[in-house]
Structure formats: structure tokens, C-alpha cells
Amino acid sequence: METLLEVKDLKTYFTTRDGIVKAVDGVSFDLHRGETLGVVGESGSGKSVTAMSIMRLIQGPKGKIEGGSIRFRDQDVLAMSEEEVRHLRGDRIAMIFQDPMTSLNPVFRVGDQIAESLIIHKSMKKKAAFQRAVELLDLVGIPKPESRAKDYPHQFSGGMRQRAMIAMALACDPDILIADEPTTALDVTIQAQILELMMELQQRTGSAIIMITHDLGVVADMADRVLVMYAGRHVESGTADEVFYKPLHPYTWGLLDSLPRHDIDEKGELCPIQGQPPSLISVPPGCAFSPRCPYAQPICRTDAPVLRVIEGGHAAACHFAGDPTFQRGVVDCAGVTS
Amino acid sequence: MCILPRIPSQTAPATGLSRTQLGAAMLKYIARRILQMIPVFIGVTILLFVLKAPGILPGDPIRMITGEKEISPVLYETLVKENGLDKPLVQQYFIYLGKLTQGDLGRSYQKDRPVTELFANTYPNTIKLALAAIVVEILIGVGAGIISAIKQYSFWDVLVTLSTSVLVSVPVFWLGMVLQVIFGIEMKKWTGGTFFLPISGMSGNQFPDWVHLILPAVTLASVSTAYAARIMRSQLLEVMGQDYIRTATAKGLRRRDVVFKHALKNALIPVVTFIGLDLGAMMSGAILTETIFNWPGVGLEIYLAIGQRDWPIVMGGVIIVVFAVMIINLLVDISYAFLDPRIRYGGAAE
Numbered sequence: 001m002e003t004l005l006e007v008k009d010l011k012t013y014f015t016t017r018d019g020i021v022k023a024v025d026g027v028s029f030d031l032h033r034g035e036t037l038g039v040v041g042e043s044g045s046g047k048s049v050t051a052m053s054i055m056r057l058i059q060g061p062k063g064k065i066e067g068g069s070i071r072f073r074d075q076d077v078l079a080m081s082e083e084e085v086r087h088l089r090g091d092r093i094a095m096i097f098q099d100p101m102t103s104l105n106p107v108f109r110v111g112d113q114i115a116e117s118l119i120i121h122k123s124m125k126k127k128a129a130f131q132r133a134v135e136l137l138d139l140v141g142i143p144k145p146e147s148r149a150k151d152y153p154h155q156f157s158g159g160m161r162q163r164a165m166i167a168m169a170l171a172c173d174p175d176i177l178i179a180d181e182p183t184t185a186l187d188v189t190i191q192a193q194i195l196e197l198m199m200e201l202q203q204r205t206g207s208a209i210i211m212i213t214h215d216l217g218v219v220a221d222m223a224d225r226v227l228v229m230y231a232g233r234h235v236e237s238g239t240a241d242e243v244f245y246k247p248l249h250p251y252t253w254g255l256l257d258s259l260p261r262h263d264i265d266e267k268g269e270l271c272p273i274q275g276q277p278p279s280l281i282s283v284p285p286g287c288a289f290s291p292r293c294p295y296a297q298p299i300c301r302t303d304a305p306v307l308r309v310i311e312g313g314h315a316a317a318c319h320f321a322g323d324p325t326f327q328r329g330v331v332d333c334a335g336v337t338s
Numbered sequence: 339m340c341i342l343p344r345i346p347s348q349t350a351p352a353t354g355l356s357r358t359q360l361g362a363a364m365l366k367y368i369a370r371r372i373l374q375m376i377p378v379f380i381g382v383t384i385l386l387f388v389l390k391a392p393g394i395l396p397g398d399p400i401r402m403i404t405g406e407k408e409i410s411p412v413l414y415e416t417l418v419k420e421n422g423l424d425k426p427l428v429q430q431y432f433i434y435l436g437k438l439t440q441g442d443l444g445r446s447y448q449k450d451r452p453v454t455e456l457f458a459n460t461y462p463n464t465i466k467l468a469l470a471a472i473v474v475e476i477l478i479g480v481g482a483g484i485i486s487a488i489k490q491y492s493f494w495d496v497l498v499t500l501s502t503s504v505l506v507s508v509p510v511f512w513l514g515m516v517l518q519v520i521f522g523i524e525m526k527k528w529t530g531g532t533f534f535l536p537i538s539g540m541s542g543n544q545f546p547d548w549v550h551l552i553l554p555a556v557t558l559a560s561v562s563t564a565y566a567a568r569i570m571r572s573q574l575l576e577v578m579g580q581d582y583i584r585t586a587t588a589k590g591l592r593r594r595d596v597v598f599k600h601a602l603k604n605a606l607i608p609v610v611t612f613i614g615l616d617l618g619a620m621m622s623g624a625i626l627t628e629t630i631f632n633w634p635g636v637g638l639e640i641y642l643a644i645g646q647r648d649w650p651i652v653m654g655g656v657i658i659v660v661f662a663v664m665i666i667n668l669l670v671d672i673s674y675a676f677l678d679p680r681i682r683y684g685g686a687a688e
Contacts, residue, residue: 055588082593092592097588102581107603107678152679168589314556 004175004208005031005054011067012046012053015061019281025232026068028307029225031176036202038223038240039218040255043283044275048098048211051178054210056085061317073175091121098181100161104153110164111137112151117171125292136167140197159190165195170201177202178210183218190234195222216259220244225313228252231278231288234307236321238314248316251289253328286319291321294329296323354596364675371668375661382660383438386653387431399423399447399647410448421447428444443654448646461658463540464635467627468620472564475613479563483609486633490575490599505564514557515629521553538632554631558624562616569612573605580604608675614670617664621662656662 009336012024024046030255031037039047052058053065056077070142072088078087090167094117097103105113114136115129120316124132130149137145140163147244162182180197183191199222202209211222219226219240226243230235236249247253254273275292278284291302299319309315311324343544389395400417422433435446443453486498522537540545577583578601586600587593623637636655643651674681 057584057588076640088590088592089588095588097581103585105582105586105600105604106680108600109679115588116591120590121593152681159643165585168585318676 001032001034003030003032004073005029006030006069006071007050007054008069008071010050010053010070011066012049012058012063013066014063016281019278022232023063023280024053025283026307027227027229027232027234028068029227029237031208031210033175033208034202034206035220035224035233038219038226038231039210039212040214040219040226041229044215044231044277044280045229047214047257047279048180049230049232050229051095051210051212054178055089055095056080057089074119082164083114087121090117090174091172092170092174093178094172094174095178095180096162096165096169096182098187100158100165102184104156104161106153109150109152109157113153114149114164114168114171117168120236121172126256133167135173136171137164139170139201140164140167142167148260150196158186159193160189162186162190162194166194166201170205170207173205174207176210177207178212180212181214183210184213191218198222216255220266228255231283232280233288233319235289236314236316236318238312241313242314248314248321249289249318250293250295250312250328252316275283296328363371363419368668368672371671375664378660378664379634381656383435383653386436386649386656387427390649391427393648397647399649402646402648403447410467415561443657444650446643446651448648448651453650455649456639457654457658460634460636461638463633464621465622465627467554467558467624467633467635468617470551470568471559471620471624472613472617474555474559475566475616476561477558479566480609480613482563482568483567484574484597486567486571487574488607489541490559495571498571502564502567506568508560510557510616510624511626511630512558513560514553514627517553517557519632519669534587536647539560540633554627554633558620558627562613566609566613566616570605573608574601577605578599595650603677607674610673610677616672617662618666618670621660621666643650655669 007030008028009023011022012155014021027046027050027138029037038052039043042046049058051064054070054077056065065078072092073155075160075311077085077088092311093244104110111130111133114133115124115126118124118129118132119126122129134145135150142148142160142163143204148156154162156164162185166182177198182198186194195218197227198209201207207220211218213219223240226237226240227234228243228249230251236243236247236252238248243252247256254271255335257271258273260270260272273292274294278288278291283337285302286299287293287305288300291298297319303319305317305319305321307317308321314321369485379561399421400414400423403417404413415424422430425433436446441454443457444451449456473653476559482498482502486495489495513525517535521535523534526534535609536542536545537553540550542550574597578597583596583601586596591600623635624633625637625641627633629636629641636659640652641657642648643655
């Protein structure tokens with residue numbers, strides 16, 4: 001399978017008054033044509049910053065990509081000029097954002113906003129681009145697309161706006177679609193529709209999708225492979241089956257334990273992970289998860305674990321991952337008991 | 339992917355009004371706004387007549403006509419009658435209203451000319467000055483605000499921020515006189531009379547008329563230009579942080595298109611409000627600027643008439659000004675609809 005995107009040891013830091021925020025600190029993954037990569041983690045774990053870094057949307061004096069590499073089809077994205085990156089954005093790599101209510105410009109017609117990508121990247125004439133925008137709105141299931149294309153965003157409901165955002169992202173038939181929590185701001189019935197729409201469109205267009213979410217259910221439904229992030233770090237990655245059925249990292253265990261499941265008939269309550277994620281300005285020494293990890297050993301508090309491939313493509317950043325004696329315990333909510 | 343069949347859709351919320359319906363709603367809105375001007379006019383005229391009532395404001399218009407010297411009681415009575423001041427105030431009011439509906443604003447006591455004629459001469463001067471000041475506000479104020487925002491924390495930004503802070507606190511009469519001294523007098527000395535700007539009046543032999551506008555317009559615009567720059571800067575910075583700007587960048591737009599197309603149209607809405615209100619204010623004449631630069635506008639005219647208790651000029655002037663301000667405000671409100679599609683007039687929410 002063709003590798004579209006190769007991210008290696010990505011580090012994106014922000015300089016703030018209180019210190020340096022290591023929002024993304026050593027994330028690596030590959031993305032192949034037509035596949036869906038789920039990126040999961042809590043709020044503030046660096047998922048969105050990873051996505052923004054790929055599109056070089058981290059700008060200005062405060063945020064900077066400090067290290068690592070991003071290669072798109074063997075081109076070094078970080079070495080590109082602003083003009084070259086511009087041709088990537090919206091054309092080869094497109095992005096759908098979390099909040100459709102604020103992601104569309106309120107003073108331009110929806111059709112024009114979709115047509116804009118086609119005008120800049122495909123050199124289409126205004127009229128033809130608008131006509132294509134109407135087709136795209138039809139494609140994403142907007143009824144009466146001819147007249148709705150002339151509407152303004154405030155005349156659309158939340159779900160329809162997200163459909164319009166998807167139409168905008170797909171306009172130039174991108175190789176990669178980055179969806180940053182595309183359903184978080186929508187109500188549950190609409191969430192399912194949007195995810196279904198994305199999956200259907202992916203099957204037809206063959207785009208690769210990076211699905212950023214804190215919803216493991218969404219990842220389970222959609223992703224071929226999963227990347228788990230914690231405190232800006234890459235803690236585990238592998239195929240969806242590996243991560244869901246043979247998770248290696250105690251953080252992933254915790255995430256799965258806090259997820260309601262219907263498939264196992266197990267009596268018990270949901271167990272949230274105790275404590276709070278660390279401040280990204282002062283990440284604890286050693287493993288960032290160690291203060292919350294019920295299995296933490298002295299080494300975890302002193303030495304940062306390196307991401308290691310345990311089996312096939314399944315990797316984890318835990319000193320004990322892959323150790324046959326290191327097993328996920330039965331958890332009750334007071335902590336781990338066995 | 340062009341020929342992909344469509345995905346089953348969700349149901350659409352009501353679109354609201356069609357475009358032609360929107361046009362009709364807009365016309366209805368404008369008509370209603372114009373009708374609403376009538377009670378405002380009546381209110382203004384009543385207020386002005388109350389000021390005329392004996393004992394409210396000191397001073398006797400007849401005395402002002404004749405000057406300080408004593409006149410015979412017979413002549414006094416004649417003048418009172420001639421100017422219709424013998425009738426009860428209420429009756430005077432209805433006579434005035436009746437004439438007003440025919441476009442007659444009465445005659446000036448002092449100048450003995452129709453008020454409409456006086457203002458027909460002075461109002462264009464006020465409009466000329468106001469428009470010139472607005473041009474300064476837009477070019478310099480809005481321009482500086484934009485530069486300041488897109489080059490945040492740069493030398494230019496600091497310069498704009500500092501100079502606008504100073505400018506908003508400089509009194510117009512002081513600035514006007516300083517400009518007169520620098521550009522009219524000192525500059526003439528330094529350059530040996532080759533380069534300087536006119537400091538008084540609307541026209542002269544030495545300069546084309548528009549040159550006479552420069553100093554008064556800059557003076558009149560000064561404070562508002564500073565405000566316009568500050569509003570523009572803060573609005574543009576705020577809009578640049580919005581999600582839809584990130585969307586526009588992620589789409590692959592050039593930065594200048596992101597700023598000048600996507601951000602500016604949103605950021606301009608409050609700036610248009612400010613400049614519109616300011617234009618309205620300038621339509622009522624700029625007493626200080628007009629006085630300093632000897633600019634024969636309505637502000638000066640009304641101001642002098644108040645001192646002379648020349649009620650027809652005061653009333654006529656105020657009525658014209660009120661009318662102009664209301665028209666400008668209406669135009670500003672209508673302009674919103676073009677800038678911001680979320681604002682639709684005449685709808686149910688109105």
C-alpha cells in the first residue's frame with residue numbers, strides 16, 4: 001500500500017509566559033492510501049496540534065514545530081515554502097474541524113465557500129466552481145442543493161454545516177482528510193449520520209482519513225489503525241484490533257475500562273482513570289502517565305519509556321509492555337485489585 | 339468523484355424567506371423607518387418650541403434685532419407682530435408646523451432672509467467638510483488599523499497604537515490651531531512662502547478649493563480617525579482568531595485573501611457602525627472646526643443663531659440636522675444587511 005504520510009518523532013512546542021508547552025512531544029505514524037487512522041486521547045493530549053502541524057497551521061511566534069519530520073508522498077512538508085504548503089492545504093490534505101457552527105465564514109454563501117477551494121487549486125472559473133459546489137452539497141446529502149448553495153451558514157443546522165464542511169474538504173478530492181473531532185459538537189443522531197457519510201465517501205474516493213477523537217466508540221467503528229496519545233506523547237499504536245483486544249499500555253487499559261461496552265456481559269461500573277493529565281509545561285519526569293498509573297514502578301518515575309515495537313506493527317511506550325508477566329489487572333474503581 | 343450518487347439526506351430546516359421576499363421585506367423596513375421619522379420630527383419641534391416659551395431661556399429676540407439701543411414701544415410692538423411673536427405659543431407652533439409641511443422654515447429675524455435659503459448656502463459646506471473628514475477617517479483610520487493588526491507588535495503597530503492613544507485625547511480646537519501654526523504660518527516661513535496650506539475659508543486665489551479642505555478635514559477627523567484605527571485593529575485581531583479564518587487558511591488561501599476577503603468583511607461591521615454614527619454627528623455641523631477655520635457650515639450658523647435668539651434659524655437648522663442624521667442612520671442600518679447576511683430587516687424577529 002502506498003504510504004501517503006510519514007510522521008516521525010514530531011515535536012510541536014508553544015512558548016507561553018509560564019514556560020514551554022510541549023503540546024506534541026515525539027509522535028510517529030504512517031498513513032497509507034485509503035486507510036483510516038484513529039487518533040485518540042483526552043483533551044489536551046496533543047491530537048489537534050498534531051493535525052495542525054501536518055498542515056503547517058501552527059504559526060506565529062508562539063507555536064513552532066521543534067523537531068521531527070513530516071513527509072507527504074516523499075516531500076518534506078516542514079521544508080516546504082509557504083507557497084508550496086498552500087498548494088497542499090485544501091488540495092491534497094483537507095481538514096474538517098470540530099465546531100461546524102464557527103468553522104464557516106458567516107458572511108459568505110456556503111456554495112461560494114466550497115467553490116473557493118476549486119477556484120484556487122483547480123483553476124476553475126467562478127461559475128463552474130459554484131456548479132461543482134452544488135454537486136458536492138448534493139453528494140453530502142444536502143437537499144435542494146441548488147438553492148441551499150446560495151444560503152449563508154446561519155441558515156444551516158449544525159449537522160448540515162458539518163456536511164458542508166465535508167463537501168468543502170472533499171472538493172479537490174484530497175489524498176488525506178483530517179477530521180478533528182468532526183462530531184463532537186453535534187447531537188448523537190447527527191453524529192452517526194456524519195460518520196456514516198464519511199465512511200461512505202471514503203470508500204468511493206479512496207481518501208485516507210485521520211480521525212481525531214476522544215470517543216473510542218468512533219474509533220472502533222471507523223479506524224483501521226489507532227494511535228493513542230497522552231500528554232503530547234505517543235503511548236501506543238497498532239491496528240484497531242490490536243489496540244482494542246490486546247492493548248499494551250496501562251493508559252489504553254484505563255481508557256478502555258472507562259468505556260461503556262455492550263459486548264461483554266460483565267457486571268461492574270465504569271472506572272475512570274484516577275487523577276488529571278499533567279500540565280504540559282511540567283510533565284513529570286519518567287513516564288508522563290506514571291502519577292496516574294496503578295502499575296507504576298520506581299523506574300517509571302525516573303526513566304521515560306521509549307516507544308518500542310512489541311509485535312508486528314503494534315508499538316507501545318511502556319517499560320513493561322510485552323512482558324508476559326505484565327498483565328492488565330481486574331479493576332475496581334478504587335484501583336487495581338489483582 | 340464527480341459522478342458519485344448522492345448520499346441519503348437529513349431533513350432540511352426551513353430556509354426562511356426567498357430572495358425576492360427579502361427584497362420586499364427590506365423595502366417595507368425602509369418605508370417603516372421613514373414613517374417613524376414623523377413622530378421624531380414632531381417631538382423635536384415641540385421641544386424647540388418649549389425652549390421658546392417665556393422664562394425658559396433668557397433673552398429677547400426683538401432686542402437682539404434692534405441691538406442695545408432703546409426703541410419706541412410702538413416700533414417694538416410692530417416688530418413683535420411682524421415676526422408673529424404676539425400670538426400664543428401653541429398657535430405659533432401650529433402655524434410653524436403648517437409652514438413646515440410646505441417646506442417653509444420661516445425667516446431669520448436677524449438676516450431677514452428665508453431660513454431654507456440660508457441653509458441651502460451653508461449645508462453643502464458642512465456636507466463637503468464631513469465627507470472629506472470621512473475620507474480621511476476611512477483612508478487613514480481604517481488603513482492604519484489594518485496595518486496595525488496584520489503586523490501586530492511591529493514598529494508600525496506600536497506607532498499606530500501610541501499615536502492613536504495620544505490623538506483621542508487631543509482637543510480639536512487645540513489641534514486645529516496647532517495645525518494652522520505649523521502648516522499655515524511656520525511652514526510658509528521655512529519654505530520661503532513656496533509651500534504652505536490655507537488656514538481659513540473655503541476658497542481663495544492661491545489654491546484650488548480642495549486644498550482649503552485639507553486642514554479642516556484633518557482636524558475634524560482627528561479623534562474619530564484614531565478611534566476608527568483602534569476599532570479596526572481590535573476587530574481584525576479578534577476575527578483573525580476565529581475558527582473560520584483557520585478554515586480559510588486550511589483551504590489553501592493566500593494570506594492576503596484570508597485577511598482581506600475572509601477577515602476584513604467580518605471585521606468591518608463594527609467599523610462601519612462607528613463611521614456611520616460619526617458621519618451622522620458631522621452632519622450636524624462641526625462648531626469648533628468651522629469656527630477655527632472660518633468654515634461657513636451649519637454648526638457655525640446654528641451656534642451664532644442661538645446667541646442671537648434667532649429662533650427660526652435654530653429651529654430650521656435643528657430640523658434639517660435631525661433629518662440628515664436620521665437619513666444617515668438609516669443608510670448605515672441598510673448597509674449592515676449587505677455586510678452581514680445574518681441581519682435581515684423586516685422579518686418576524688424585527
